[in-house]
Amino acid sequence: MHLTEPEVYKLLSRYGIPVPNYALVTGEELPPWNIFPAVVKVVSKEVVHKSNAGGVLFAKDQEELREALSELRKKFPNAEGFIVEEKLEGIEAFVGVKRDLSFLHVVGVGTGGILVELFKDVVFIPIRSTKEEIEEQLKKTKLYRLIKGFRNFKGNKELFLDFLEKLKKLLREHPEIYELDLNPTFVTEKYVIPADGRALLKEPERRRNFKPLPDNLFRPESVAVIGASKNPKKVGYALVRNLERFKGKVFPVNPKYERVLGFKCYPSVKEIPEPVDCALIAVPAEVVPAVLKECGEKGVKLAVVISAGFKEAGREELEREVVEVAKEFGIRVLGPNTLGFMVPPLGLNASFSTTLPPKGEISFLSQSGALITAVVDAAAKENIGFSEVISLGNQSDIELTECFELAVRSSDTKVILSYVEGLELGWELLDFVGRKPAVFIKAGRSEGGKRAAASHTGSLAGNYKVFKDAVECKGGIVVDSLEEAFDACQFLTAYGRLKGRKLLIVTNAGGPGTLSADYATSFGLELVSVDPVLEELSRVLPPNWSRINPVDLIGDATSDRYRAAFEILEKLNWDVCLVIVTPQSMTDVPEISHEVVKLAERSRRAVVACFMGGHSVSKGVEILKREKIPVYPDPYRAVNSIRRGVWSVQSSSEEKRERE
C-alpha cells in the first residue's frame, strides 16, 4: 500500500517534522494560494516518478498556477488530486528509508540532487543509533561538509540531527513502513523540510526471536558423541579423538561398540548414567530428529549437529523438524552442518578440526567451517590465541548474534571476531556491538560474491553496504580481509579501543617513517608535535635526526638511543606510539624490543611495533609477541591496525581518498 505526498506530510507533521506550505486540490476550484514561486504536482498512487512523468510544474504567479493546474488535469485525468506547495531552496539532501529484513529500518542519508546515483554519497543509519552515533556516520558523507558550510552552502546541523531524531521516532512507531522517500529534503540554516514524500507500507516480516544463551552453554562439563566411531576415516572417530585432551567427561554413543578410543561407549544417550551437558551428533541426517529427541529426554542443554544434509542440501523440512524437537525440549542446537566448537582455555575441541588453536582472548564466530580450519592452522603458527571458536553452520536455532551476545557477557573474551555471510538478527546485534571490541568480515559484497554465498550456505547474504554502515554506526569494525582482521585483533586484544588519535612514530629509517606518516594522516590519525622536547631530544640524538614526528633516530641507532629517545618522548601527550625497526648494521634488535616492552609498561599507553625484515628481526618479534606487544612486518599493516583500534577514525577511508 502506498501513501501519497499529502498523506506522508500528514504523518510527518504528527511527529513535528516540518513540511512545506501546501494546498491540496481535488475539485475544479483554485485554492487560496499566495506563496510564489510555487510547485504544482500530481497526487496519484499510480505515478511513482512524478518528474519523469511530467507531473511536476512550476508557477511564479496566480496566472501560471491556473495554467499549470489545468495542464496537469488534462494530463492526469484519473489523478486523486493535485498539490500546490511553496518552492523550497537550500542544500538538497537525499533521505530514503528502507526496512531491511535483518536490521529493520535504516535511513539512507547523503547528498541529493540529480547526481545522487552517480556519486553515491549515501550512508545508511540504523534507527537504533543515538544522535551522537548518527553524527559520526554523517561525517562520512559530503552532505555533512555542505551542512557545516562549504562555498555558498550552509545548513543547520542541529536541525538536521533533530529532523533525523523525529524520523527515528516515527519509524519506531510505524513498523509497517517498508519504504519512505523524502527526496529531496532541503536543508538551510533555518529549516530542514522535505519537498516530497512517498511511502510504501507492507506488513512486517516474521523474524526469529533472539533467545539469550545460558552463560555456560559452550563450557560443558560432559560431552557425548552420538555416532562415535572406531573407523579413523569417520567424523565420529575424529570427534572422540579430539576430546581426548578434554578435562570433562566424554561419553561415546554407538550401539555397535563397547569402547571407543579408551572411553566406555553407550548404546544410546539415554543410557549414560550421568548428566550430559553437550551432545555432538554425527549420524545420518534422517536420524537426527530422533536422536535429538533422546537428547531432550536426557536433559542435554546443547546439541551440536555436525551432520550435513539439511537446508543447505534443499531439505528444509528436515531442518524444521530439528528446530521443532529442540523447541519442545528446550535444547539449544548449534548447526546442523557445523564443524563444532572449540574452547582452547579448557582444552576442549568439540569439533572435527584436527588442530586446537592456542588459548587467548579472541572469540571467533564463523559462518564458514572451512575458514575455521584454515584460521586455526595459521593461528598455531602465528601464535594467535582464542577464548572460543564457534562454527555456526546452518543456524537453524543458535544464530551468530546470540553467540555474540554471550561473548559480550563472557569474561574470557576481550575481542569478538565474526565472519558473516547472512544474519537474521541484525537489529538485535546492534544492541551489543558497541559493548566489546568487535571485528567483522562480511562476505557477499558483490553480486558475484552474493551468488557464491547463496549457494554455499543455506542463508541469503544480506546487503553489504547496509551491514557495514549499520555495524560501524554502533562502533563495530568492518574489515576487508582475514589478515586485516587478525592484525586488528592483535591491537584490540592488547589495548581495546582508543579514544584518542594522537600518534607518535619513532624509527631508525626514513622511508618507512615517511610511509607510516602518509598512512596515518590519510586515515585521520594525528601526528603529535615533538616541538616541546626538540631541544632535549637534540641533546641525545645525532645532529641529523629528523626534528619532526616521525622521529628518525638515524640508521645507526642502537637500543641505547631508542631508550634515550623514549624517555624524553614519554613526556609528550600521545595516545599510541609506533616503533619502527629496520635491521641495519648497528641495530641490536632484541635489545630494542626490550626497550619497546618497557616503554609500553612505563607509559601505560598503546605501543605498537613494526619490525621489518626477516631473520635479523625474528628474535625481536618473538620477544614482542611473548609480551603481547602488537608487532607487524609492514608499516601499512601497523598503521592500519592502529586506525582500526581508534574509535573516531576506523572507517574514514573516504577521507583517505580525499586527502590524495
Place this chain on the structure above:
Amino acid sequence: MHLTEPEVYKLLSRYGIPVPNYALVTGEELPPWNIFPAVVKVVSKEVVHKSNAGGVLFAKDQEELREALSELRKKFPNAEGFIVEEKLEGIEAFVGVKRDLSFLHVVGVGTGGILVELFKDVVFIPIRSTKEEIEEQLKKTKLYRLIKGFRNFKGNKELFLDFLEKLKKLLREHPEIYELDLNPTFVTEKYVIPADGRALLKEPERRRNFKPLPDNLFRPESVAVIGASKNPKKVGYALVRNLERFKGKVFPVNPKYERVLGFKCYPSVKEIPEPVDCALIAVPAEVVPAVLKECGEKGVKLAVVISAGFKEAGREELEREVVEVAKEFGIRVLGPNTLGFMVPPLGLNASFSTTLPPKGEISFLSQSGALITAVVDAAAKENIGFSEVISLGNQSDIELTECFELAVRSSDTKVILSYVEGLELGWELLDFVGRKPAVFIKAGRSEGGKRAAASHTGSLAGNYKVFKDAVECKGGIVVDSLEEAFDACQFLTAYGRLKGRKLLIVTNAGGPGTLSADYATSFGLELVSVDPVLEELSRVLPPNWSRINPVDLIGDATSDRYRAAFEILEKLNWDVCLVIVTPQSMTDVPEISHEVVKLAERSRRAVVACFMGGHSVSKGVEILKREKIPVYPDPYRAVNSIRRGVWSVQSSSEEKRERE
C-alpha cells in the same frame, strides 16, 4: 603573466578548439549582438575569480545586455574591457592544466560545477598520454559516465577526446603555460566548448637532462673501495667484506694499509695497475671531490659515493662540486649518501648491507637505503629474488628514471619495483613506464608524509596525486604498501601483465571462495561462467558442489578431485585461475600443489594459489614457490595481486567503492 579570457579564446581557436560566440567590448558602444541568453563578464588581469567579484552577469535581451554592461562598467572602472558571450548548456566538466616540475603539463579533468572541490572527481592526465590511455584514465571519473549518458545527461566521448588531443598539442607547443583553467567546459552530444578561460604564463624551470646510462654500468668487472678499512666497525671494512664473494677484481684503496681482508691494498686509485670500472667511495665528505677527480683520471665509469654529509646535511655546495667533477671526467655518480648497489646474479654486493638477497628478476630501485636493508632481509626469508638492487641516495647525478630506463633495457630484469620520494625526470619516466611491468610505492602522500620526506632526503616529495595518475595513465602500477608491492611483483615476475580479466576460482572451502569472488568483482575482474561444463563437472564432483564460479569442490576434496576439475575447467576461456586450498581432514596439500603446477604448465595461462593455514600447508607452499607459481596466504592478497597484474582493472578502486 596572465592571459585574459579573449586572449585564451584566441589561443584555443588557433588549435581548432571551439570557443563560445563572443564579442569584446572595450569602448562605450554596444556590440552587434543577438544571441540570447548571453553572459556578460569583466575582462581584467586583476580579477581572478570573476563570479566571486560580481563580475559575471546574465542578459536575456538587448535591454538587459545594456544594463549589465553599464553595471559592470561602474563596478570595474579600470577593467580592460568586457566580454559578451552566448550562454552554453550541457555537462559541466572541469578542465585545468598545471605544469608540474617533474611531469610537466598535466591536465586535470573531471566533473565540474560548484561541488568540484567537494567531490574531487578529477584525474590528472599527462600530455604524454595517447588518446587510448586518456580514455582509460577518464574511466576513473564520474564525468566519463555522464558523457556516456546518465539520466538526462549525455555528451560526446569522441568530441571530448578530440578536444583533449588538441589541448595536448597546444600545450606541447606552449611550454610557457604554467596554469590554464577552462572552467567550466560544457560537453553536449554536439559540442565541447570551454565557457571561460584564464592562463598564467611562466618561464619553464630549468630541469636536469636525462642521460642514458651505459649498458653495463652496474655490471662492473672490477671494483675499487676507496676508504677501505681493517676496522670492522667502519663502512670501509663492510664494503670490502661484502665483495669477498664477487667474481670480479677487488681493489681496496687506503694509504695506511698493505692488505685488507686478503686483498692487496693501494695507496690511491691511480696506482691500481689494472682498469677500474667502479669505485665505492667511503671517505669524509670534504675529501670526496678530490677522490672523484682521481677516479676520473683513472677512467672509472661509475663512482658510488657512500659518504654522507652533502645536500641532505645542508651542504649543497659540496654536492655541486661532486657533480662538476663527475661532468668534467664523464663519470656517472650514484649517491652521495647511498647504501650502494647489489647484483645478486653476479654475487656482487657493492653496498654496506650485510645480506645479499637471492637472485631473481626484480630490479629494485629505492630512494631509501634503510628500506633496502629491511627488504633484502625479508627477501632472504621469503625467497624473493632480485636482478639488482640500487640505492639512489641524493641523486646528485644518477636519477631513478635513468636506472629505470636501464632496467627496461636489461634482459636480466622482468619487473621493476621503485620506492619513490621525489622524482625530477617524471616526464621522461612516462616514456619508459609502460615498457616493462613496473610497480611503484610513492611516499609523501599526505602533508604529514611530505614533511617527513622533505626532512629525510634532500629532495622535495612531489604531488602524490599527480604522480599516481600520471604513472597509472602510462601503465605503471602504484601500490600502497611494501607487502602489496612484493605480492604484485610475484605475479608479474611469473606472468607479466595480462590483457584479459576473466577469472576462474577453484576452492575446497565456501567462505574463502565467496570472499575472493567479492574482491574480484569489486576490482572489476570478471568471473567466467562454468555453465558450458556444468554437466561434465557434475559427473566428477559430489552432488553438493557449487555449480557456479567460484567452483567449490567441497571440503573433502583431494588432489584427485582437484585434478579432475582442472582437466574439465581447462576448456573454459579464462585468463587467470585462482586455486584456494584450506587444510581440511582429507586435504593432501602437497599433491594438490603438484596439480596446480601441472595446470599452469598445461594451460599456459596464469595460475595463482591461495594456500590458507600454517604448518599444514607449508610444504605445498614450498613446492609452489620453487616452481614459481605465485602463492598467497590470504584471498585478499591473492586477488589484489591478480588485479594489479591485469591491465584494465589495476587502478579501479573507484569502481570498488561504487559497487558497495
